[in-house]
Amino acid sequence: MSSAPLFSIVTPVYEPPVDVLADTIASVLAQDHEDWEWILVDDCSPTEAVRELIREHAARDPRIRLVERETNGHIVAASNDGIEAARGTFIVLLDHDDLLTADALSANARRIKCFDDVDYLYSDEDKVDDAGELYDEFRKPDWSPERLRGQMYTSHLSVMRTEVVRRVGGFREGYDGSQDHDLALRVGEVARRVVHIPEVLYHWRAVVGSASADINAKPYATIAGAKAVQDHLDRLEIPAEVGQGPVPGHYQVRRRLDPGVKVSVVIPTIGQSDLIWGARRVMVVEAVRSLLARTRHGNLEVVVVYDVPTPESVLDELREVAGDKLVLERFTRPFNYSEKMNVGCLRATGDRLVFLNDDVEVISEGWLEQLVAPLDEPDVGLTGARLYFSDDTVQHAGHAYMAGHYLHPYRDLPRASYGPFGALIINREASGVTAACAAMRRDTFLAIGGFSEVLPANFNDVDLCYKVRGAGLRIVYVAGVELYHFESRSRERAVHDWERDLVRGRWGVPQDDPYVPQADRYEGRPARRAGKAAAKGKTQGKPQGKARGTGKAARSGIAS
Secondary structure, three states: OOOOOOEEEEEEEOOOOHHHHHHHHHHHHOOOOOOEEEEEEEOOOOOHHHHHHHHHHHHHOOOEEEEEOOOOOHHHHHHHHHHHHOOOOEEEEOOOOOEEOOOHHHHHHHHHHHOOOOOEEEEEEEEEOOOOOEEEEEOOOOOOHHHHHHEOOOOOOEEEEHHHHHHOOOOOOOOOOOHHHHHHHHHHHHOOOEEEEEEEEEEEEOOOOOOOOOHHHOHHHHHHHHHHHHHHHHHOOOOEEEEEOOOOOEEEEEEOOOOOOOEEEEEEEOOOEEEEOOEEEEHHHHHHHHHHHOOOOOOEEEEEEEEOOOOHHHHHHHHHHHHHHEEEEEEOOOOOHHHHHHHHHHHOOOOEEEEEOOOEEEOOOOHHHHHHHHHHOOOEEEEEEEEEOOOOEEEEOOEEEEOOEEEOOOOOOEOOOOOHHHOOOOOEEOOEOOOOEEEEEHHHHHHHOOOOOOOOOOOHHHHHHHHHHHOOOEEEEEEEEEEEEOOOOOOOOOOOHHHHHHHHHHHOOOOOOOOOOOHHHHOOOEOOOEOEOOOOOOEOOOOOOOOOOOOHHHHHOOOO
16 A cells, blocks of 8 residues: 555454454445555454454455464454554544444545544444344434443444544553443543544444343443543543443442532522322422432522512421521512522522522432532533432433424433433433523523523523533533422413524524434334345334433423
C-alpha cells in the first residue's frame, strides 16, 4: 500500500470456530468502501486452521495482515499489538466472531468527511444467533457521557482516531472484559467531537459463553467495568463511588455533595389535602416530612410559596415539621405555577435550587445529595428524578421531544422494569425533566431567566429545559432519586392548544429526540444481510420493556 488507509480494522483473534471467523472475514470483504487495512492479531490460537484461514486471505488481499504473537497475552495485549501496527487514520474495533454490515465503513467515512474534528464515532447494533436471526436491535442515544458511566452503550461499532487512541495509551491491562469501556471513557474525555451514527452497522454474534448471549458469562468483566468508571470519575475529580447496578454491566454512580453547599427546596402549594392509599393527608406537609427524613444534608432550607387560601393549620404543621429550615412566602396573585416558582427561587438563599411539587413523597435515601451533586460539573445545567404513580408505575424518567409532541417515553412501565436497554436504572442525559422534582444551580436559573410566566400551568418545564440546553448545558436524569408523584391531586389538569403552540413557536416542532429513539424504532423490522451469517426473510426481535408514551395520556402529561 503506497499511502496510509483511512481505516485500520483491528481484530484480536483467539480460537474462534473457523466457520465463524470465515463469516467475519466475508463481512469485511463485502464492504462497499475499499480504503481500509485489516490487522488480525492471533493470540497463539491452539488450532492452526485459524491462522491458515487468515494467511489464505492475506495472500489474496494485501489489505489483510496477520500478526502472530509468540505467547498468549489475552485480549488487551493482542489488541494493543494491532493498534501499534495500524497505519490508518482511524481504528475500527471488530471482534473475531462478529459481523459488519456492508455499508459500515462507508457510513463512517461519510461522517468523517462532514466533521474534520471527529475523534470518536459509534453506531447502533443488534445481535445475531447461530441461525442468522437478528434480534435485540439497540437504537442508541447521541453522545451521552453520563450514560457511558452507567453502561458501555457505545460499544459496537466503535471507530476512533488512531492518534487519540495512542495518546490515551490504548487498552489497559487489568480491565479484561471491559477494556473497551475503559478505552471509550478515556477517549471520550479528550475527544473534540463524538458522532453517533443512527444506523445498525454491527451484528454482535451470540455464542455460548459470550457476553452477548449471557451477560453473566464473564463476571470478571463487570468488576473491571466498575473499576474503569471509578478511574474515570477520579481522573475528572468527581467525588463519587461506583457500585454494581441491578443488572450486570450496569453501574450506579453515587456522588458526594459538599456539606457546605446550601440547598433551597422550593415548593408551591395551596395547602390542599387528599386521600392517598385510603388515608387523608395534607399533601405539602407530607412532602416536606419525607424530603427531610430521607436526606442527611443539613445545610438546606425549604421555601414554601403558599396561596392565600392555604389554611393556617397547614402552615402550623409545616412549622412543626421543618422548624427553622422553613421559609414561608405568601403569594397573593392568581394561580401561575411559573410565577410562584420564580418568586420562591428569588426568595431562596441557597446556591442550589430544587424544584419540588407539593404532591410528592420522597422514597429514596440520600435523594437530595444525588439530585444536586451532579450540578458541581459546570456543564450540567439541570437534573431530574424518577417518579412513580401511586400504583407503582412510572410517571416520569426524563422527557422526550419528538414527532411533534412532548412525551414521557417510559410512562406506565412497572416500577421494577429496567426499561429498554436499562434506560430506567442508569443515569443518563435527557432532553428534559419534569419540574415536579428537579435541581439547578442558582446562577444558571438567573442566567436563563427562570420559568416563563407566559406559561402559567403547562409546558413551563419543557420551555425551561429548552433554555438550559440552549445555553449549551446538559440535562441529567438521576435514576437513583425516586419519589411518588400523586399527579393531578393538586389541581385539575387541562392542556390547551395555545400552550403547546407557544412552545412550538418558540423552539420549533420537535422531530427526533437525540436521547430516545422514535417509538417505532423498537418494533421488529426486516433483517439486514450481513454476509453468509444473515438469513433472508427474518425479523428482528423486540427488546424487553418497549418504550411507552405515544398515547394521548403521555402527550398531555408533560405539565409540571
